[in-house]
Amino acid sequence: MEMIASNKSFGGWHKQYRHDSAVLGCRMRFAVYLPPQAASGPVPVLYWLSGLTCSDENFMQKAGAQRVAAELGIAIVAPDTSPRGEGVADDAGYDLGQGAGFYVNASEAPWMRHYRMYDYVSQELPALVAAHFPVSDRRAIAGHSMGGHGALMCALKRPQDYVSVSAFSPIANPVNAPWGQKAFAAYLGADRAAWQAWDASVLMAAAAADAQLPARVDIGLADGFLAEQLQPEALERAAAASGYPLQLHRHDGYDHSYYFIASFIEAQLRFHAGHLFA
Numbered sequence: 001m002e003m004i005a006s007n008k009s010f011g012g013w014h015k016q017y018r019h020d021s022a023v024l025g026c027r028m029r030f031a032v033y034l035p036p037q038a039a040s041g042p043v044p045v046l047y048w049l050s051g052l053t054c055s056d057e058n059f060m061q062k063a064g065a066q067r068v069a070a071e072l073g074i075a076i077v078a079p080d081t082s083p084r085g086e087g088v089a090d091d092a093g094y095d096l097g098q099g100a101g102f103y104v105n106a107s108e109a110p111w112m113r114h115y116r117m118y119d120y121v122s123q124e125l126p127a128l129v130a131a132h133f134p135v136s137d138r139r140a141i142a143g144h145s146m147g148g149h150g151a152l153m154c155a156l157k158r159p160q161d162y163v164s165v166s167a168f169s170p171i172a173n174p175v176n177a178p179w180g181q182k183a184f185a186a187y188l189g190a191d192r193a194a195w196q197a198w199d200a201s202v203l204m205a206a207a208a209a210d211a212q213l214p215a216r217v218d219i220g221l222a223d224g225f226l227a228e229q230l231q232p233e234a235l236e237r238a239a240a241a242s243g244y245p246l247q248l249h250r251h252d253g254y255d256h257s258y259y260f261i262a263s264f265i266e267a268q269l270r271f272h273a274g275h276l277f278a
């Protein structure tokens, strides 16, 4: 692991690293924010999964999360959104291939060789972070859009690994949305039965009572992707079906951008703190 950037921020440190991922079979970059409290002992950690076209940098540069993370004493880890590199399969579209890994493990050629983002964000990266940084085993997960869905999916598939989950503008039901259908057809194949295990609304509707985590979702009502791609009502129906403790907040006038995320990241961080420090 090689450190490639280090910036002091609100008394803590933003750092970027490169490492060779065994799971993805390529060199990856990720970012960490370490709050000042990390200098004197282990701190809980929030994983942030970004949306289409993003890298580890969008959240760290645009969300303005460092001030509140420093106050609360929460580390934040932001991975990239796909495997990367010249030898890694790609597509000309912004919504498939590099920058658009959808946090699934691909089963189809040519994607299956590198696109194993679920295993990367839920297992390889947390193990690497635990080995190199002063973090406790209290872990939460959050994300935006494709990454909002990824966060919900990770929390639903591995509830034992997290204490809480949140999302901004998630693609709530990808098996029924154009972005999700395009990506899942490529990564998982034509058989839609195989897609179900990677859809947060499908998983939430079936979540057993003892596998449910506190969940907060924030949606902007002026988000141009809301009706066609995001479909938050699918998640609401799923939560109602299983009794899942989902808090869905709708915000008038906000769009899909980081201006929206920056406006409510404090609320999401305080939500997670209530569980990370419980």
Ligand SMILES: N[C@@H](CCC(=O)N[C@@H](CS)C(=O)NCC(=O)O)C(=O)O
Residues within 6 Å of the ligand: 050, 051, 052, 053, 054, 058, 062, 094, 144, 145, 146, 256, 257, 258
């Ligand atoms: N480029 C796409 C949208 C991509 C997009 O909105 N990406 C979101 C995540 S889904 C994002 O966070 N973009 C990067 C940024 O705003 O920093 C389009 O124009 O339709």
